[in-house]
Amino acid sequence: MEHTFTEQIQVSELEIQQRKDLLNFTKEDAARLKSHRKNIAKRIDHIVEDFYARQVKIPEIRHLIGDEKTLMQLKNKMHHYILELFDGCYDCDYVERRLHIGEVHNRIGVSPKLYLSALYLLQSSLNQEIDRYADANQADNSVPALKEALHKLISLDTQFVFDSYISNLISELASAKNELSNYASGLEYIVAQRTQELEALSRQDSLTKLYNQRAFYEQIHQEMANAERHKDHLCLAYLDLNKFKLINDRQGHMAGDDVLASVGTCLLNSLRTTDFPCRYGGDEFVVIMPRTNLAEAICVCQRFITAFEQASTGTTISIGIANSSPDKQMDADNLIKAADKQMYKAKQKAHKDGASHICTA
DSSP: OOOOHHHHTTOOHHHHHHHHHHTTOOHHHHHHHHHTHHHHHHTHHHHHHHHHHHHTTSHHHHHHHOSHHHHHHHHHHHHHHHHHHTSSOOSHHHHHHHHHHHHHHHHHTOOHHHHHHHHHHHHHHHHHHHHHHHHHHTOGGGHHHHHHHHHHHHHHHHHHHHHHHHHHHHHHHHHHHHHHHHHHHHHHHHHHHHHHHHHHHHTBOTTTOSBOHHHHHHHHHHHHHHHHHHTOOEEEEEEEETTHHHHHHHHOHHHHHHHHHHHHHHHHHHSOTTOEEEEEETTEEEEEEETOOHHHHHHHHHHHHHHHHHTTOSOOEEEEEEEEOSSSOOOHHHHHHHHHHHHHHHHHHHHHHOOOEEEEO
C-alpha cells in the first residue's frame, strides 16, 4: 500500500497544529484569509500572469520551465494554490498538497533558493493586491492583520515544503550510500576474482596450459609431506621429448610450440584428477602422482604415450619414474634426481630405436 507524503514524513494533525501554534496562526487568521478569497479570486488571472512574467525573466527559472505547455500547467497550479491560501481550511489534505509541491520541485530541480525567491515574489504580489483592495474600499483597519495572517500561512507552507526537500535528500543519500556499498561489494568481489585469476596465471604455463615450475615446487613439497604423514606412495614422472631440437631447427619454432602444446593436451586428457602435470622447462615435463605406486604410475604414463602417439606429432617421448614409498621415503630433491636419471635411461633406448620408453627406479 502506497503511503501519503504526510505518512512518509510522519506529519500528524497534532504536528500540524503545533506548528500553527508556534507561528501563532489562529482560527481568526484563517477566517481573515477566507474573508478575502472573493477579492483575490476576481484578480487571480492578473496576479498569476504578473507573477510568471517576472519569474521567466530569471534565466534559471526560464530554463526549468522550458516550453509554453509547461508554463500553462504551472500557471494553472499557481491559480489553485493562491485560492487555497485564502480558503480558510488548512488541514492534513492541505499539508499533503504542500509536501507534494516540495517533492515535485525537488524532482524537477527547483533549488531551495529559487523556491524561496518565488515565494517572496508571490507574497509581495498578494500584499499589493490587498493594499489595492483596501485603497479602493477604504478598509485600512483590516490590512495589517490580513497581511500578517498571509505571512504566517506562507511560513507554515515553507516548513512543509522544506520537510519534503529534506526527506528527499535523506532518501537520496541513503540510496547513494546503498549504491556505494553495493559498488564496493561488487568491486571487492571483482578484485578477489581477478586476484585469483592472476594467481592462477602465475602458476600456469601459457603455451601448454599445464602448471609451471613454480607451481611444481610448491606442490611437490606439499605432496611429499602428505605422503610422509600418511605413510603413502608418491610417484614422480619426468618426461622429455626425443629429438625436439631437430623439429625447431628444421620446421621452425612454431612447429615446436605445436608439439609442446600437444604434450599439454595429451597429459590433461589422459591423467587422473589427482595427478599434477607441469612444464618443467623447455621440452621437459613432470607429473606428480600422489597415492600412486610404481605399477599404477607406469599404467598412467603408458596411457599418455598412447594418446601422444595418436596425436601424430612426429616425435616420441622418454619417461623416467621414481617412487617414494613408505619403506623407502625420499625428499623432493632426491625424488626429482631419481626420476631424471630414469628419464635419461629411457632416452638412451630412444636413441637406438626412436620409440617412446618408460624406465623406473
